[in-house]
Amino acid sequence: MNYQEQYKNSIENPREFWEEQAKAITWFEFPKEIQSTDEEGLIHWFKGGKMNTSYLALDIHIQNGRGDQTSLIYDSPVTNQLKKYTYSELLNEVEIVAGMLVGLGITKGDRVIIYMPMIPETAFAMLACARIGAIHSVVFGGFSAHELAIRIDDAIPQLILTASAGIEITKVIPYKPLVDEGIEEATHKVNNVVVLQRAFLKAEMKEGRDIDWMELRARSKPATYVELDATDPLYILYTSGTTGKPKGVMRDNGGHAVSMKYSMENVYGAKQADVFWAASDMGWVVGHSYIVYGPLIQGCTTIIFEGKPIKTPDAGTFWRVIEQHQVNVFMTAPTAFRAIKKEDPEGKLKANYDTSSLKYQFVAGERCDANTLKWLEDLLQIPVIDHWWQTESGSPMIANMAGAGLIPVKPSSVGKAVCGFDIRMLNEDGHEVQTNEEGYVVAKYPLPPGCLPTLWKETEKFKESYLNKFPGYYFTGDGGFKDDDGYLYITGRIDDVINVAGHRLSTSEMEEVVNSHKAIAECAVVGIADELKGQIPVGFVVLKQGVELSEADIEKELIQMVTKAIGPVASFKRAVVTARLPKTRSGKILRKIIRAIVDGTSFNPPSTIEDITVLDELKDLVKLKKLGMSSLKDN
Numbered sequence: 001m002n003y004q005e006q007y008k009n010s011i012e013n014p015r016e017f018w019e020e021q022a023k024a025i026t027w028f029e030f031p032k033e034i035q036s037t038d039e040e041g042l043i044h045w046f047k048g049g050k051m052n053t054s055y056l057a058l059d060i061h062i063q064n065g066r067g068d069q070t071s072l073i074y075d076s077p078v079t080n081q082l083k084k085y086t087y088s089e090l091l092n093e094v095e096i097v098a099g100m101l102v103g104l105g106i107t108k109g110d111r112v113i114i115y116m117p118m119i120p121e122t123a124f125a126m127l128a129c130a131r132i133g134a135i136h137s138v139v140f141g142g143f144s145a146h147e148l149a150i151r152i153d154d155a156i157p158q159l160i161l162t163a164s165a166g167i168e169i170t171k172v173i174p175y176k177p178l179v180d181e182g183i184e185e186a187t188h189k190v191n192n193v194v195v196l197q198r199a200f201l202k203a204e205m206k207e208g209r210d211i212d213w214m215e216l217r218a219r220s221k222p223a224t225y226v227e228l229d230a231t232d233p234l235y236i237l238y239t240s241g242t243t244g245k246p247k248g249v250m251r252d253n254g255g256h257a258v259s260m261k262y263s264m265e266n267v268y269g270a271k272q273a274d275v276f277w278a279a280s281d282m283g284w285v286v287g288h289s290y291i292v293y294g295p296l297i298q299g300c301t302t303i304i305f306e307g308k309p310i311k312t313p314d315a316g317t318f319w320r321v322i323e324q325h326q327v328n329v330f331m332t333a334p335t336a337f338r339a340i341k342k343e344d345p346e347g348k349l350k351a352n353y354d355t356s357s358l359k360y361q362f363v364a365g366e367r368c369d370a371n372t373l374k375w376l377e378d379l380l381q382i383p384v385i386d387h388w389w390q391t392e393s394g395s396p397m398i399a400n401m402a403g404a405g406l407i408p409v410k411p412s413s414v415g416k417a418v419c420g421f422d423i424r425m426l427n428e429d430g431h432e433v434q435t436n437e438e439g440y441v442v443a444k445y446p447l448p449p450g451c452l453p454t455l456w457k458e459t460e461k462f463k464e465s466y467l468n469k470f471p472g473y474y475f476t477g478d479g480g481f482k483d484d485d486g487y488l489y490i491t492g493r494i495d496d497v498i499n500v501a502g503h504r505l506s507t508s509e510m511e512e513v514v515n516s517h518k519a520i521a522e523c524a525v526v527g528i529a530d531e532l533k534g535q536i537p538v539g540f541v542v543l544k545q546g547v548e549l550s551e552a553d554i555e556k557e558l559i560q561m562v563t564k565a566i567g568p569v570a571s572f573k574r575a576v577v578t579a580r581l582p583k584t585r586s587g588k589i590l591r592k593i594i595r596a597i598v599d600g601t602s603f604n605p606p607s608t609i610e611d612i613t614v615l616d617e618l619k620d621l622v623k624l625k626k627l628g629m630s631s632l633k634d635n
C-alpha cells in the first residue's frame with residue numbers, strides 16, 4: 001500500500017490499522033482491546049496484550065535462526081575500540097546484566113536510573129531493565145549533578161547504574177563524582193550504585209553503597225524475561241518543558257514496540273539485517289528509539305558511536321563509519337552536518353570513502369536549513385529526508401515515509417503526516433488556519449501507539465501541558481504551516497523551549513538559575529540563531545541598584561552557575577547587561593520581541609507594551625554586542 005492509501009486508512013480506521021500493525025510483532029498473548037480509555041480519560045493501546053520488549057529485541061531473532069547476525073557495533077574513535085556483538089552474544093550480555101539487577105532485588109515496576117556514556121553497557125542496561133520489567137530512566141551525560149538530583153527525586157529509583165567517565169573528543173568527563181553529588185543533593189536516597197570502571201579513569205567507590213560492575217557481573221547468574229502487560233511502563237525519559245522542572249515522559253511496552261517496528265519499516269525503510277545508524281546519544285529519545293529499541297526489534301544491526309562528527313579524528317569520521325560498517329540508513333541532527341561543513345566545506349574527506357551502501361539519509365531534532373540540506377544532497381546523491389518528532393511521540397510524526405514509497409523531497413519541509421498522526425495547524429481560538437498560514441501544530445487526540453500515555457505520576461500536568469489548550473487535540477509546542485501540496489513546515493517552538501545542537505532545553509530553567517544570582521534584578525533568556533548549533537541561549541540581565549561587579553565578571557559567574565546547575569550541554573556562553581527589558585504594562589517580559597530583535601525579524605509590538613522606547617535601546621545593545629550576527633539564513 002502506498003503512503004496516501006496507508007495514511008487515509010490509519011486516520012479513518014485507527015483501531016483496524018493498528019491491530020494489523022500489532023500482528024507484526026510477537027505477543028505471548030495478543031491484546032484483548034486495541035484501544036481503550038481508563039478512568040482518567042487517558043488512552044491506552046493493546047490492553048490485555050502480554051509481551052516483553054527485550055524478548056522482541058533479542059530472543060525472537062535467535063529463535064528465528066539469526067543468532068549469528070551482528071546486532072550491535074560499538075565504534076569508539078575516542079578510545080580506539082571496535083567491538084561487535086552477534087544477537088546471541090548481545091542476549092548473553094543482557095541476560096547477565098538482568099541477573100545483576102535481580103540479584104540486587106530489582107523487580108518489575110522498580111525504577112533504575114542509567115547515567116552512562118555511549119558504550120554497549122548502556123544498551124545492555126536498558127534491555128536488561130526491559131527484560132525484568134524494571135522501568136529505566138536514562139539521563140544524558142551532559143546534564144549536571146543537579147539535573148540528576150531532580151530526576152532522582154521524581155523517579156525515586158531503587159538503583160543507579162553509571163560508569164566512571166565519558167570522553168568528549170579528548171576531554172575525560174568524570175561521571176561518578178556527578179552521581180555522588182546528585183545523590184547527595186536529592187532527598188531520595190538510593191541504596192546502590194553500580195559503577196563500570198573504564199580503563200582510563202577509575203572512580204572512587206563509596207563503601208557499602210557502590211558496587212563494581214565487573215565484580216557484580218562475575219557473581220551474577222543470567223536472568224530471563226518476564227511476561228509483561230502491553231500497558232506496563234518501559235521507561236521514563238525526562239525532557240525540557242516550559243517550566244524549570246523537566247517532564248517525565250512515560251512510554252509503555254506494547255504501543256512502543258508496535259510503533260518501533262512500524263516506523264523502522266515504513267518511515268525509515270529499514271529491512272531486517274540492514275545496518276541502521278542513529279548518531280545521537282542514548283540519553284535522548286533518538287537514542288532510545290533508534291539506537292536501541294527500533295533497530296533491534298526490526299532485526300537490524302545498530303551502531304553505538306562514541307565520538308563526534310568532527311575531531312574524532314576529523315570531519316571524515318561519519319563517512320568512515322558508513323563505509324566500514326556498510327550503513328544502509330543513517331540519521332543524525334543537522335547540526336552535526338553543519339559542523340562537518342564548517343571544517344570541510346567542499347566535502348573533500350568524503351571522497352576517501354565509499355558510502356554507496358547508504359539508501360537514505362535522515363535528519364531531525366532541529367530545523368534543517370536549506371543550505372545544509374542542499375550541501376548534503378549534493379554530497380551524498382541520495383534522498384536527504386528531514387523529519388519531525390519529539391520525545392513525547394517516541395517516533396516520527398511528520399516525515400517522508402521512505403518505506404511506504406518516497407514522495408518528492410521539498411527543501412525546508414519536514415514532509416507529510418506519518419500514518420496515525422492527524423496533524424492540523426490551529427489559530428489561538430482553536431480553528432484551523434488557511435493553507436500557507438502559520439498556526440499551532442497539533443495532532444488529533446488520541447495519539448497513535450508509542451506516544452506518551454501520560455507523564456510519570458503527573459496526569460494532571462499531562463493534561464494541562466498537552467491536552468487542555470485545544471480540546472480534542474494534543475498540542476506539540478511547535479508552530480508551523482501547510483503548503484498547497486499538503487507538505488508541512490515547522491517554524492519553531494512557540495514556548496520557552498529552545499533547541500541547541502539538537503538538544504532540547506528550557507529557557508525558563510536557565511532564567512531560574514540566572515535570577516538566583518545576587519546581582520540580578522530580572523532577566524530574560526532567549527534562544528538566538530547560531531550558525532553551528534541552530535540556536536544558542538543568551539541572557540539579557542538587569543542588575544540590582546548599586547551592583548559593583550563588572551559586566552564581564554557577571555557574565556563569567558552566570559556562565560559558571562548555569563553550567564553547574566544544568567550542565568555543559570546548556571551551552572550558556574553569553575549574558576549581556578541591559579538597563580531594562582521590554583514588558584507589558586502588567587509586567588510580563590516580552591521575550592518574543594527580544595528574540596525578534598536579536599534575529600532581525602519583523603514583529604508587531606503589542607498595544608499593552610509599557611514603554612515602546614525600550615525597543616530602540618535593545619536594538620542598539622544587540623548591535624553593540626554583535627548578537628544575532630550569525631543568523632542561520634536559508635540563502
Ligand code: COA
Pocket residue numbers: 117140141142143166168173279280281284286308309310332333335336339364365500501502503532567568569570571
Ligand atoms: N557528557 C558530558 N558532556 C557532554 C556530553 C556528554 N554526553 N555531550 C556534550 N557534552 C558537553 C560538551 O563537551 C560541551 O562542553 P563544553 O562546552 O565544556 O565544551 C557541551 O556539553 C556542549 O556540547 P555540544 O552541544 O555537543 O557541543 P560541542 O561544541 O561539543 O559539539 C557538535 C558540537 C555539533 C559537534 C555536537 O553538538 C554534535 O555532535 N551534535 C550531533 C547531534 C546530536 O547528537 N544531537 C542529539 C539529538 S539527535
Ligand code: AMP
Pocket residue numbers: 239285363364365366367368386387388389390391392414476477478490492493499502503504
Ligand atoms: P526532542 O523532544 O528533544 O526530540 O525535541 C523536539 C523538538 O525539536 C520539537 O518539538 C521541535 O521543536 C524540534 N524539532 C525536532 N525535529 C525537528 C525538525 N525536523 N525540524 C524543526 N524542528 C524540529
